[in-house]
Amino acid sequence: MAEIRYIDGLRQAIEREMERDTSVIVLGEDVAVGGPFGVTAGLVERFGDRRVINTPISEDSIMGMATGAAIAGRRPIIEIMFIDFVTLAMSQLVNHAAKLRYMSGGQLSVPLVIRLQQGAVGGWGAQHSQSLEAWFQHVPGLKMVAPSNASDALGLLRAAIRDNDPVLFLEHRGLYFRKDEIPDPGTVPSLSTAKIMTPGNDLTIVTYSKMVWEAVAAAAELAQRGISAEIIDLRSLSPLDMDTLVRSVQRTHHALVVHEAVVHGGLGAEISARIQETAFDWLDAPVYRLGAPFAPVPASPVLEDAFVPNAKLIVRCAEQMIGP
Amino acid sequence: MAEIRYIDGLRQAIEREMERDTSVIVLGEDVAVGGPFGVTAGLVERFGDRRVINTPISEDSIMGMATGAAIAGRRPIIEIMFIDFVTLAMSQLVNHAAKLRYMSGGQLSVPLVIRLQQGAVGGWGAQHSQSLEAWFQHVPGLKMVAPSNASDALGLLRAAIRDNDPVLFLEHRGLYFRKDEIPDPGTVPSLSTAKIMTPGNDLTIVTYSKMVWEAVAAAAELAQRGISAEIIDLRSLSPLDMDTLVRSVQRTHHALVVHEAVVHGGLGAEISARIQETAFDWLDAPVYRLGAPFAPVPASPVLEDAFVPNAKLIVRCAEQMIGP
Amino acid sequence: MSGRRNYEGVAENSDILHRDMLQRMWLIRSFEERVIDLCHRKQLAGLVHVGIGQEGVAVGVATAMGDDDYLYGTHRSHGHFLARGADPNGLMAELAGKDTGCCRGRGGSMHIVEVGRRLMSATGIVGGTIPLALGTALVAREEGNVVAVYFGDGASNTGSFHECLNMASLWKLPVVLVCENNGYAEFTPMSAHTVVSHVSVHGQPYDMASQIVDGNDTLAVLEAARNAVVRARDGGGPTIVECLTYRLRGHYVGDPESYRKADEVDEWRGKDPIRRFTSVLRDRGAVTARDVRRMEESARARVEDAVRFMQESPWPSSASVADFVYA
Amino acid sequence: MSGRRNYEGVAENSDILHRDMLQRMWLIRSFEERVIDLCHRKQLAGLVHVGIGQEGVAVGVATAMGDDDYLYGTHRSHGHFLARGADPNGLMAELAGKDTGCCRGRGGSMHIVEVGRRLMSATGIVGGTIPLALGTALVAREEGNVVAVYFGDGASNTGSFHECLNMASLWKLPVVLVCENNGYAEFTPMSAHTVVSHVSVHGQPYDMASQIVDGNDTLAVLEAARNAVVRARDGGGPTIVECLTYRLRGHYVGDPESYRKADEVDEWRGKDPIRRFTSVLRDRGAVTARDVRRMEESARARVEDAVRFMQESPWPSSASVADFVYA
């Protein structure tokens, strides 16, 4: 099996789907030269500027354009660069892309992929580091995935492109250059199943995106301390694969949700609420959540370190949950 | 004590604060003639067009302008008409208004009130009926209140205007013409305390805005069936008055959260998660949530009725929780 | 007056075409007057905006378009859609929230879609369909089709409109931007929402083709729209067609209209596009008074059919509330 | 070169003023060159954009402003702020994330604020400060002050820019809209992001005053900015001052610059505003070669002080991560 970088997984997914299906098009700022991270580099040379459309800085209108192309039969992939800028495109995303199928009584279909890059890495500050996924889980009509590795970056992006609904595709800047093995190029995974990364018996850690790797590190440390943690990589943030979560918690009786986003009102809240609704009698302790404090993302590296959860915190929290 | 309409409470709050403090200004679309519901009617005649600014349809920029006036010493009240349109102003709201104090290391202050009208009433359809409060609880730097009655409309709006941080003020269209008694005009309440509407022993129903009245009706029905429900009107959605909630749940051992927003990822998720984190050992049953199904708001009156939670559903859910 | 219109073989400015146009204007007028009536009787719910007085724009533009061209509306689009052959039954049922509505009752007045007629969508978000139209134009240009999209004077203040002017001109997209300049954005007169005298001047920085027409002169609208459609189809890019018009009724059904003078409304009532178009056709001998009476009657009858259809239609089932959210 | 500048009593185009301007240009240049160096050494983190080559705009505009006027920047605003007297120590410490930074390390390069000098804020959101500037102008017009705000050619494609043109002209706000047209939005040349030849043409629909200047001619910028400031202060409303310039370095520190040719950069290096302004002053006899050398040296020394200050400053405490969120 080959090893590729997360960023290459993304590029390969787009390339393969563009080859396979001429209705796939790409829109976004600076996509012609590949964007700030090079994900789309080379595409315009290969597929031409009618399929790879380098746009002005006009987020709401690009989102609307992609939607208007989707309902007329295209499969647009739109790149919003930093998720912080999706704040400029919320009206088109939420009022049109997410609702057109419903409002039209099923007449319209919106096969649209919205690529969003996020994460607090490198001290880029409060307007280039947010984790906003919690907003989108609350919007009916949208789907959302967040790959933690190159293999999922490749596979889930292909699945998202083939899906007939708008899919938010959350990429973590801090994972772009991570390398992982990729599977047989023929397989395209399901868009909405969680994955057990590390099996375990004492505690279920539910997480996604970059925090998966903090959890994996924590699990190794916890194992040494005699605590067997099961790590679930959600992969799909909307819908949630509750079956996998609940089955795990029914075995471990303990659940901890970890994400990089601010804890308050984050995805962890929904997961916690759902777990206790469906597995209340199996829980030996409350579902706990780890995430960022209630503050904008600070620029200072020292403060950023204090802001983002890490393996050490996970270990400490798990130990407190399981007890001595 | 006088009885006034919710809408009059809003107007009186603005009038009184504008009289009291010349730094209070109003901005918004059609505010000169009072907006679609007449809340700001008469203000421009009284305070002039330098303090009551009728804007073009430019939501993001109006939000930015209000923020720019706030950091230079004004106390703007901006009206966004329908909360659905705040999707157009998310960048200025989230990237600037909410973060400027933090990003400036405390140099800037953003005393700003954002009036948002919401609710699924009258079949206005998917783009004029959303409940989006869950998004804003997740944004550090913002506060949020949602009055359920005229007295709170008056009092909380005055408190919001005097507050030195950006406050989202959620008005429910379905309450605009409701009448309630108002207290002594001298008192301005705290911005962040919940209120026990109906005391009870068997079950805590946590709710806010228009759903308070469904809960009150449900409590009356439940009382007849021998179940004593305590209704908590949150009033402040961010921050949450967890003390009041937890104290109540520690007595009743049962909690039900009710809101008009879509259940999945709604405010109820955070409240449920927090209650079980802090009062796990006191809970006799999982915290349950009632809200809208995972769909856009339908226009058809029949579907809208099926969409919005009501007293009957609350009664049914409470009975199931408490058991026979 | 229903079914697909096809003007192949019909001369460009023939009596037969113009009579059909007048007939459609009557259909729209009758439909919307009945809608107001039904709202007052609480038989229709929702936030309803009618375009009475603006039928000349709707019909002029629709007539210039080919059957495979795409159309996008606004919050005030019953007329835009009916002009292009939308089924009055499905539309009326949609406004009532019935299961037989064109959007199965999910959409309502501001969110109508009839994809079979390439009526791609209306919107409750001011200016919201302009970018959708540009996106559809990416597809249309490969097909040789054109996309028309309506917007108002108020919408010209939204940032997205300007973003779209830039992109439409940058890529020479086959888009016809139809401005219904009725002088008001809700309750705010144009002079209070912009210093600009005409919306179409916004095209100038982009060297965008534009034309200002009397929107109550139905044939002038048709002519301007035809030029724009031809330009778009021939690869000449976008055009702003600014139609100066007026809404004779309130912003929404129920609007107390405190913000404008009765005089102003009266003046514009004198410029009623249906009356004007009728006299043009009568002067030319293309219609008789009797023809006109018949048109009005047949329009009203058609609308009564629609009302009956609506009234006899079933409600959507409550259990279906979350259908159509995903594929 | 630090502390509040006050040009009262200094003649409008005196040598003393111009020398001070040149000195500030050197300060900015030295500061940003050192910033690049520190980024490469990993002593500064973050996403850093420098304006090397654009100092003439920064200093020209700042010099035209009064001490009580307000300024808003962009993502590329070290120079804008230093030109107006921002403290280099606080700025350097801010870029490093130290507790002594002007924003206590919370902001970083794109979010600098120094409210004491009415440097109201920079932003990481392209075009994001334009509406903030309009809002501050509501206050400034009551005080007799003016607000200047920077934006780029790329920002002219954002809808909000156009919304603000409309509102600024509608209310005749005392705003100076300074466009740094450096021909690129990130990696996209202007010809690929708009059909418009000059950003200032966007003012035309609103009859907005505008002026296009050679942004590398510092005195031309000063002159244009002065006219705009006077117009704003006198109630004449907003002006677009479009400064044609070029960034000699990449879009951000670390940009591989694959999207432009070395030739183009070389050509513009020949138009370096510091060199040009220096020869103007030398030709006029306002500075000697020695003066210039001293200026450069003193600028570098000042920057080294700032670096030392930054290096010796403490980090913010981890426990304070959620301070300053609310009042």
Ligand SMILES: Cc1ncc(C[n+]2csc(CCOP(=O)(O)OP(=O)(O)O)c2C)c(N)n1
């Ligand atoms: C983004 C947005 N802001 C505000 C509104 C409220 N609103 C509905 S119609 C309207 C005025 C629109 O004016 P115009 O574009 O001229 O269209 P007209 O109603 O005159 O046909 C406004 C402000 C809205 N629907 N969407």
Ligand SMILES: Cc1ncc(C[n+]2csc(CCOP(=O)(O)OP(=O)(O)O)c2C)c(N)n1
């Ligand atoms: C709203 C938004 N969209 C995209 C970006 C990413 N971005 C940062 S700078 C930039 C280009 C800005 O170009 P211009 O306005 O000309 O300023 P310059 O960088 O040339 O100084 C872009 C697209 C952003 N920061 N904000």
Ligand SMILES: [Mg+2]
């Ligand atoms: Mg109008």
Ligand SMILES: [Mg+2]
């Ligand atoms: Mg630029």
